[in-house]
Amino acid sequence: MTPLASRSRPGSPPDGALLPDPLPPLTSALPRQPWPGPAGPRLWLVATAAHQETVTRYAPLVLDPAELARAEEFRRPGDRATYMCAHVGLRRLLGAHLGIAPRAVLVARAPCPCCGEPHGRPVLPGGRLHFSLSHCEGLSLIAVAATPVGVDIEPVPAPETVMEAADVLHPAESAELTALAPDPGAAAFARVWTRKEAYLKGIGVGLGADPSAEYVGSGPVPSAPAGWLLADVTVPAGHRAAVALRW
Structure with a gap:
């Protein structure tokens, strides 16, 4: 697997600073999409099978209590493993972009465009960094962008x-x-x-x-x-x- 793409950006914290012990890379960077201009998203793919054992060990250090509780709700072990790999990978990417520990990343919900209730897309404080996550059994896709x-x-x-x-x-x-x-x-x-x-x-x-x-x-x-x-x-x-x- 390739290293986190964000690690090569000037000013990004070293990987080992994000956790008590260095956590091996969980994501492989996908090629940039052909967007017109420099503001396109950066995409990463997480393969559950490659990281399940490592994530099981590190998840309590990375995920928040709500995420850990949600993981336990999955009845199928494969679904549980994919969820944990996806969310550990997402938190590590966002933490690296923000320069903070993965567990310190605060995620809120934007107002729903239809009804105004707080169940819209997940957002980060400040609105300068946007992300999206999707997973099916065995694979997860993460995007980080400026819009x-x-x-x-x-x-x-x-x-x-x-x-x-x-x-x-x-x-x-x-x-x-x-x-x-x-x-x-x-x-x-x-x-x-x-x-x-x-x-x-x-x-x-x-x-x-x-x-x-x-x-x-x-x-x-x-x-x-x-x-x-x-x-x-x-x-x-x-x-x-x-x-x-x-x-």
Whole structure:
């Protein structure tokens, strides 16, 4: 695995200063996406299998009590391990960017754009650094950016799942998938869905909003809603991922 990309930035604290004992890198940096200009997000991938043993040992030193309690709620060991790896990796990245210990990172919730209640996207105090986290069993995707950002990673679903869920997409997206004879393509559906969920997480509403309201497209090039940039992210086979950035 490659070292944390933030470690190479001038002024970043050395890795060993963040914990009583140095914690091996938990993330591999993904290539920068082709954003117009220098303000694009930085992306990292966390592989659960590579770090599960280390994270189990260090999680009590990194995660806050609420995160530890949430981890215990997962019934499946694989889901629990992925959650802990994702959140330990996120805290270490944010701590390195902010120059503080990972457990000292304070995360709040922005007001929901729909109702104003405090269950919008996770935010850091000050608003100068934004992040997003998504995980499925075995993999987690993290984005850090200077403006609001959203990411999503999903396994490519079974064909029957596509048939059941395609009607919740934008009508034009559903038509595009229907045109993929003889059956809607599972990979194409996953591409649409990750783009859509990345955008909805970026604006802070998640799946509480109607997924059919915005068109993001199923083709090779995303169609980003106004004021946003969208890109697919290259991840391991059998998965699809996307990132959305406000600009």
